């Protein structure tokens with residue numbers, strides 16, 4: 414056995430002569446700067462392979478060494494009969510290398526011993542942004558589930574957890590100056606469940622806990638608060654911020670709703686300011702996602718305050734208010750040292766209010782938004798619903814499969830995702846990478862979410878990490894058979910039907 418079938422596939426893998434053998438697990442040691450990463454991986458292995466504590470095979474070692482001349486996320490891994498050496502320039506690189514080893518150990522630890530084929534690996538990512546988004550508004554997911562998910566993402570060298578914290582169906586972020594956002598906005602009456610209230614929110618302590626847990630796994634947590642649409646939960650808490658004044662309720666239906674924040678009310682910027690201050694305090698990531706998707710304009714068109722605003726700033730129609738709001742929100746984030754991300758709708762109707770170039774566009778309605786944004790000088794993250802990135806879609810068109818009716822997205826579709834496909838080479842550098850998204854309208858529990866996420870996220874991880882020239886779906890499918898046993902060992906629920914494709 415010369416390859417232990419890791420996912421994503423390493424960029425360069427040279428089989429070598431010999432076998433590394435060790436009773437128990439090898440001790441991990443290394444330069445002081447890698448102390449924290451080594452601690453995390455020791456804990457992971459103690460959890461993954463409870464029969465063997467790390468260091469129990471102490472005659473052999475994994476030695477982590479700092480190299481100065483490597484890319485941030487790259488690593489070199491050399492397995493020799495006498496020991497394993499791992500080099501990287503940063504904690505990120507070393508962590509990725511240790512996760513590749515963790516995958517192999519999960520497969521190869523047997524009968525109180527470890528046996529690995531000797532190899533030399535030089536590995537590095539194809540794209541810097543390799544993400545996953547979880548919608549925690551449509552259904553509330555617990556902190557232990559989110560942590561389990563982040564750990565599993567990091568096993569695949571994914572490095573961004575995009576946390577969708579607010580939507581029509583629930584506001585999950587505590588904001589001191591606006592206590593009703595969580596007091597009222599985090600709960601909804603479920604007509605499907607005899608009118609009982611469901612929901613919840615994350616405390617500041619929860620959020621700091623998740624952010625720190627993710628950081629130790631080299632995963633950046635990017636928060637999203639959706640503005641100015643998808644605002645039912647905000648309006649239920651503060652009805653004065655809507656065009657009609659309400660009454661409003663935290664929605665238990667799913668879809669797009671006509672009530673959005675009133676563009677003529679300065680209070681929406683006071684609220685945004687308080688929300689951004691909270692995000693800046695809790696999330697160290699330079700990025701904040703401001704949503705900006707699926708805004709209907711009929712309330713603005715009928716609202717005297719919104720019409721007055723249109724006249725004051727000399728816009729030609731209430732539709733232009735969305736880009737005017739986006740522009741202001743982007744500036745407010747810039748003042749706080751943050752970079753705004755928006756869904757691709759933010760590009761529309763921007764003839765009059767030019768969007769600042771620093772706004773990053775997340776292309777979800779196919780790739781056209783991303784292409785247009787890259788031509789206009791924006792950085793882009795590709796997450797097209799047409800190319801396997803929407804993990805709430807059914808795996809295959811089968812009435813027995815859960816997920817969105819009439820929409821499918823196979824493992825093959827996810828594997829085929831190529832963020833720069835159809836992008837002119839001059840704009841390719843603007844493409845930061847891509848991500849998978851799990852919208853949770855139909856997915857109300859963690860184990861159910863896992864079924865939708867795995868193994869499609871494994872396929873996306875390879876699409877975002879492995880050099881394009883090495884992508885091979887048949888080869889991936891063979892490795893996946895081995896890899897799914899690892900995910901079983903981690904207690905992850907998985908889809909196991911047809912992978913789709915040819």
Ligand SMILES: [Zn+2]
Pocket residue numbers: 655656674675676677678712713716717718719
């Ligand atoms: Zn209005």
